[in-house]
Amino acid sequence: MSKIAIIGAGDVGTTIAYTIQLRGLVTEVVLVDINHELVQGQVMDLNHGLFFVRPVHIYAGTYADCTDADVIVVTAGTRQKPGESRLQLVNRNAQLCKWIVEKIEPHKSKGVFLIVTNPVDIMTQVVIEHTGLPKHRVIGSGTVLDSARFRYLLSRNCQVDTRNIHAYVIGEHGDSEVILWSQVHIAGTPLDIFCKQCAVACNSIVNREKIAEAVDRINLKYNL
Secondary structure (H helix, E strand, O other): OOEEEEEOOOHHHHHHHHHHHHHOOOOEEEEEOOOHHHHHHHHHHHHOOHHHOOOOEEEEOOHHHHOOOOEEEEOOOOOOOOOOOHHHHHHHHHHHHHHHHHHHHHHOOOOEEEEOOOOHHHHHHHHHHHHOOOHHHEEEOOOHHHHHHHHHHHHHHHOOOHHHEEOOEEOOOOOOOEEOHHHOEEOOEEHHHHHHHOOOOOOHHHHHHHHHHHHHHHHHHHOO
16 A cells, blocks of 8 residues: 655645545545635546546545655645745745644654745755754655746647656756756757757747747746
């Protein structure tokens, strides 16, 4: 048996649960949220789709249900206010993350923490320091989302299936992230070589600037 606990039943937490359900990754998923009505409603919706997927037990639980979880995904957090950067979320979300791990600690879970709450890099460090857990048991989602978004924008620009694009965003999941243009490969071909042979005939310099701006703009617009 494998089990994942998700702390926070908002859009991100529920989408993670739904994705796990579709992929059949585990046999048990528990959602925990301070808003009991919300989490009950989300669980009900997920359970109504069980007819279409592999068997999985999905239910609303408490922090005690983290005891035997293999992975504990922390998505709970406050949203950015207009004009506020991710780093300005530090104080509010740091206190929340500390409160969450304090609720989990008495249950002596052996699971790995996956931190999604923003600013994710700092929140990951907060959880490491507050729990005293080794680094291999506290992992941040980092720039996975940024890299996925970057690949999607490249796929639209180059008219190539996203699965054939290999591109990465590194560093902080936020304003200082770095796009590795030199490491972009499309169907195994370096971007500079691909562009010279491409029939789309776009101005690659201008489009690179637009794509980089779009990655940052989407991050800010949707508080992701």
